Amino acid sequence: MRNDMISKTTDSQLCKDIRLEFYQYVSWTIGNGHHIKFWEDPWINGLPSLSSIVNSEDLSSIGKTLIEFVDDSGQWKFTDESSSLLDDIKQKILEIRPPNVLLGLDVPNWKPEVNGQFSVNNAYHTISNLSEEPRLTKLASCGGTIRDTTGNWWCEFIANLGSASVLSAELWGIFHGLKTAWEQRFRKVILESDSSLAINHVKSNNTRDNSVHPVAYNIKTLLNNRWDVQLKKISRSANSCADVLAEKGLLMHRGFVLLATPPPYVLQHG
Template sequence: MFHYTAGHGRVIDSTLFAGTCWLLWKNRNNFCFQGELQSFAQIQAKSVQLKQQIIQASEKESTIIGAGGLRTPRDIKWQPPQHEWVCLNTDGSVTNSPLSSAAGGVVQGDDGRFITAFTMNLGGGSVTSAELAGIVQGLKLTWEAGVRKVILQTDSTTAKHLIEVATPHHRHYTSVAEIRRWLARDWQVHIVHVYREANVVADYLANLGHLCSVGSHVIAAPDAALSYWLYHDIIGVGTTRFIIE
């Protein structure tokens, strides 16, 4: 959560207004001169990202040195895997009103090309159970896609830790054991933690799950909304984050 004074907030709001006007003006020029027109949802998404960047910049003095020591700005974005590998990104999501849990994931090639994706409504449960369910489904789809060199990216340090150390007495062990069975198959899977800013496609798909019927839904071809976020990864759109070195 961000905290800033009322006066500071007015500066952020005025800067955001100017930035949004610029996005609209740019969209108009692209339509006039190149025949390209972005949807309102795309402009809105960019405005939200712009606001986050403005707030981060405005908080720079108070966040450069914080708990844990010196923080260094880093451009966080999706990183494609090395040649002949694929990247599986998964995410979980929970809403409180109404109570709902969901997960989503996407498999992309080393050039960012779409291979397969899924979104799933889990009904209820915790964030951790949603994260683990997403990893199970993601591994299943990736295996069925026939690829055998996989970088699994998750923004959940808890899920990654449980996969590594959970014992049979842990309440999430059933999901962890299923993940371990998938990992034990004849393929190479490396699990890495990424920041959520590098996991935007999976985040979108996880949130989409809340709107779907209970169960898993495989996406064979991306629609316009999903294509927008995939393009976001391919062109390397990043978000500045202050990282403790």
């Protein structure tokens, strides 16, 4: 999407202005980090780009992609230039899940749509100031409960995802649920989610769709394992345990935790 937005010297001033207006509604979901530019692209919630808050003419790392700011252990790596960012900006970066080669391609999102997918009609209304404010990402988490065939509690998980959209959080919940079930040696699984959007996203066979969330590739890889998995849509009220776990995830540091015993606040919700 970014390459299509580059202005040419032959473009009219009107076209250049429209491009700038259009691109402010584009954000990125991090995958392998090979396409998103660290300084130039909008990948941090609340910022059009990092280059908008620094003097980009003095940066020697302009043009470098996100993966070049990740160390060998898979964590964010601050260079001499990026270390000069304000502490609150660096904290925002640390709250974002770093890119990983296993996540597939980086994905551009159309911020005014909750599913991140672009449409000409929505773009017209957005740029014409006829729609709501763009839906921004925020701190997010997910959680889930694993039960056996009799419905008895087996284990639970909580994950703090850092900055993520609603759809991203739902997909990460599906991923962690499937991964945990596989690692716990369950081979016949019914995965329940109250998000029809996330379930449809996973079931989509359109592998050429560049709006496919990066973690969806990991979910589909898990689904290709030798086991029987059904994805089932349930009501929000039937998913209260997962919601409680997700709320608790917002209070922890970014990362994944497997719970071997049910905490009291989950027992209260059955």
